[in-house]
Amino acid sequence: MRPRSFVTLTLLLVLSAAYVGDLSGDDASSPAERYQRLVAEYEAGREPRELAEKFFDLAEQFPKDPAAVDALDWVLKKLRNQPESQRALERLAKNHLESARLAAVCPQIARTSSLTAEKLLRSALEKSPHLEVQAQACLHLALLLDQQATVVQQLKKKPESAERVLEYYGKEYGRHLASLDPKQLDKNREQVYERMLKSFADVMSRDGTLGQLAEKQLFQIRYLSIGRVAPEIQGQDIFGKEFKLSQYRGKVVMLSFWGHW
């Protein structure tokens, strides 16, 4: 090659390399690497609010990459009761229902106290093509509804705690909780646990299989909720004599589970 064209060619190559470098930002790196870099910025002290937009951009730019879901998960974690969380939930619902990565985000979705979160889990359960996502959505939807039941029971027992509930959960979700009918809620819980038992019984969870969890919860909902006839108890008393709970029908009974240790 003649020297002048060589120089021109080299110059052209160097310039185009620099141009390409600019085009993909400060990286020719993968979405995962870009995600990590944003996380590092946060850990270095940047305010989550400032970084949120960049995480959203990442999710927009690489919708098929798991890093997009990670990015939205980050927003859910760091900006939990902020408007950005709602936006993240909406994005997940709109663009990422098919993602296998959604399984890992289900716990955080459940922790975001909102109707959108509940809807998203139901959508994932119905629409995801991945069994693992369906199972996690089912589990965390069930846990979310269990938590609602606890709050509703608390509100019935102590109506004065309503203010604290509104404060903790925000007005919209707080009011929603206060309006829930305990019987309907139990029906919903029953349906979700029945689905769990039917479709995900063998999936492992922290304390056993989802089948075991479902059976335990279904028993509780069906037989140990307020308004249900208590299951029979029979066994020996401390002196070895057999007796049954049903012997006490016709009386008001206080059952006390107690012991020393």
Added chain:
Amino acid sequence: MKQLADQPFALLGINSDSDREELKKTLQEEQITWRSWWDQGSSNGPIQTRWNVTLRPTIFILDGHGVIRYKDVTNEALDDAIATLLKELAGQPSQKASADKNTGADKK
């Protein structure tokens, strides 16, 4: 609880203590006169497992039909709950309790 002696009320326990003989001594020492099931000597006994009890004390209040009406009430709320259910029982015509699940009996 003394004023409940003449009322159709029963306090029943489910006990998780491991040593039955020690427990008999405890009953005497603490003058516990109400009856308890001994749930096989551990907190994983069959009754506690079935009722999914992990924290103690856990309390359930049942009405005259065996329906669970209150859970984990204490102090005044407990007294009120028992009083309410006793009033309810007194106001009803005598009937054999049938195992009906969803009667209107769960209205306060």
